[in-house]
Amino acid sequence: MHYLCDMLAVAEIIEQKLFSRDNLVTLLRAEGADGLLLLKKAGELKLQTIGNKVYFRGLIELSNVCEKDCLYCGIRRSNKNIERYNLTDEEVLEAAQFASLEQYGSIVIQSGEVTSERFAARIERLISQIKSASGNKLGITLSLGEQRKDVYKRWFEAGAHRYLLRIESSNPELYRQLHPEDGHHRYEQRLDALNLIRKTGYQIGTGVMIGTPMQTVQDLASDLLFFKDFDIDMVGMGPFIEHDDTPFRVPADDALSLADRFNLSLKMVAILRLMMPDINIAATTALQAIDPLGREKAVKAGANIIMPNITPGRYRKNYLLYNNKPCTGEEPEQCSGCMDARLALTDSEIGYGEWGDSLHFKKRENENSSFARIVNDALQGVGNE
Numbered sequence: 590m591h592y593l594c595d596m597l598a599v600a601e602i603i604e605q606k607l608f609s610r611d612n613l614v615t616l617l618r619a620e621g622a623d624g625l626l627l628l629k630k631a632g633e634l635k636l637q638t639i640g641n642k643v644y645f646r647g648l649i650e651l652s653n654v655c656e657k658d659c660l661y662c663g664i665r666r667s668n669k670n671i672e673r674y675n676l677t678d679e680e681v682l683e684a685a686q687f688a689s690l691e692q693y694g695s696i697v698i699q700s701g702e703v704t705s706e707r708f709a710a711r712i713e714r715l716i717s718q719i720k721s722a723s724g725n726k727l728g729i730t731l732s733l734g735e736q737r738k739d740v741y742k743r744w745f746e747a748g749a750h751r752y753l754l755r756i757e758s759s760n761p762e763l764y765r766q767l768h769p770e771d772g773h774h775r776y777e778q779r780l781d782a783l784n785l786i787r788k789t790g791y792q793i794g795t796g797v798m799i800g801t802p803m804q805t806v807q808d809l810a811s812d813l814l815f816f817k818d819f820d821i822d823m824v825g826m827g828p829f830i831e832h833d834d835t836p837f838r839v840p841a842d843d844a845l846s847l848a849d850r851f852n853l854s855l856k857m858v859a860i861l862r863l864m865m866p867d868i869n870i871a872a873t874t875a876l877q878a879i880d881p882l883g884r885e886k887a888v889k890a891g892a893n894i895i896m897p898n899i900t901p902g903r904y905r906k907n908y909l910l911y912n913n914k915p916c917t918g919e920e921p922e923q924c925s926g927c928m929d930a931r932l933a934l935t936d937s938e939i940g941y942g943e944w945g946d947s948l949h950f951k952k953r954e955n956e957n958s959s960f961a962r963i964v965n966d967a968l969q970g971v972g973n974e
């Protein structure tokens with residue numbers, strides 16, 4: 590194989606942790622035995638670093654009302670074929686109570702994007718109510734899009750402590766192609782939002798869709814480097830799946846098959862686990878839309894977070910981000926038993942009743958506070974002289 594001599598083998602790249610952009614492309618293209626090796630190594634590293642626990646985040650899809658018009662998304666503003674809904678406060682609190690009773694440890698409140706003061710105040714109130722009703726036990730992650738600085742702060746002070754905002758693509762040009770140019774979808778604004786969220790004090794999560802129109806494998810390699818450079822605490826990424834009521838309803842001739850998008854997504858999870866061993870990585874629902882055991886496969890390849898849907902069943906058909914979204918005909922109760930059985934297949938233990946915070950975040954916090962102590966001590970020393 591001398592003609593490939595300047596290309597490193599998959600095993601070498603993993604062993605020596607040589608995650609340059611070119612090597613990441615090699616890993617993303619790994620097939621057959623090489624592909625399996627990658628998934629296996631990532632699974633092993635997860636067990637060595639953070640163990641075999643998987644944490645649940647009960648997902649509450651609060652509302653599909655959205656001010657944005659993302660070209661790929663089923664709940665985009667221009668889609669007139671869905672009934673818009675808002676869960677009542679009571680329904681949100683009941684869902685949170687269900688998560689508490691089931692010992693889920695945490696919930697995620699997700700919604701279409703709304704930037705009104707009314708929405709901000711409502712979320713703030715709900716966070717406080719959920720915190721006090723659960724005796725502060727339930728952890729709260731938010732996935733409510735781009736908001737103002739003061740809104741992030743109010744929600745953080747009310748008790749939410751993690752925030753998910755996918756960058757969707759770290760390539761500004763591709764970001765532009767995936768969103769309309771209507772002044773509401775700017776890459777720089779998204780990046781600013783991520784920085785604000787981090788500064789507010791949240792554990793920060795981001796992610797991308799895998800296999801979108803116009804995306805290349807080099808883009809995905811850059812996405813992985815973006816996660817590393819941004820020093821994220823958590824990630825949620827999964828395959829792009831067409832939605833019939835969006836401009837991207839028909840796959841282009843050169844589009845990846847769903848199976849290829851799925852395999853690429855598993856490799857993205859595995860590679861990121863190798864690059865960032867102590868972050869939280871979600872096994873996303875979109876994986877399950879392509880392969881019924883998709884999330885379990887992701888857990889084996891390095892993921893450690895699952896988000897069982899606890900939205901009341903009758904709303905779920907209206908929160909279809911993409912075609913064939915799973916579990917839309919079910920009620921929350923049906924999910925819990927199902928998840929136990931599924932995860933038993935992966936030799937994982939479920940971290941019932943635990944927040945399962947990102948170890949990466951904790952380490953950074955500790956480093957920051959010991960750094961602050963050193964600076965403090967040094968300054969006190971100066972004062973005493």
Ligand code: SAH
Nearest residue numbers: 661662700701702734755828829830910911
């Ligand atoms: N409005 C919120 C969250 C709702 S959408 C926000 O902007 O953060 C949550 C995620 O679903 C999006 O970030 C996107 O990555 C994903 N998504 C949307 N449409 C999708 C599709 N067609 N296929 C796969 N994932 C999709």
